[in-house]
Amino acid sequence: MLRTCSSCLRPIVAEVAVHFPCPQCGEEEIWRCRRCRKLSNPYRCPRCGFTGP
Numbered sequence: 001m002l003r004t005c006s007s008c009l010r011p012i013v014a015e016v017a018v019h020f021p022c023p024q025c026g027e028e029e030i031w032r033c034r035r036c037r038k039l040s041n042p043y044r045c046p047r048c049g050f051t052g053p
């Protein structure tokens, strides 16, 4: 299954990416690519709409 970065929506391939459950609903896995983590791009949970840094 192809993962996409929750910030820039680019597909995450074999790179260093972080993922964690949504802080608000805990139902959705948030994925962030290394670039977005470095830039502190905001992400958005596709399930509950939570946005955070």
Ligand SMILES: [Zn+2]
Residues within 6 Å of the ligand: 005, 006, 007, 008, 009, 010, 032, 033, 034, 035, 036, 037
């Ligand atoms: Zn990204």
Ligand SMILES: [Zn+2]
Residues within 6 Å of the ligand: 022, 023, 024, 025, 026, 027, 028, 045, 046, 047, 048, 049, 050
């Ligand atoms: Zn959520």
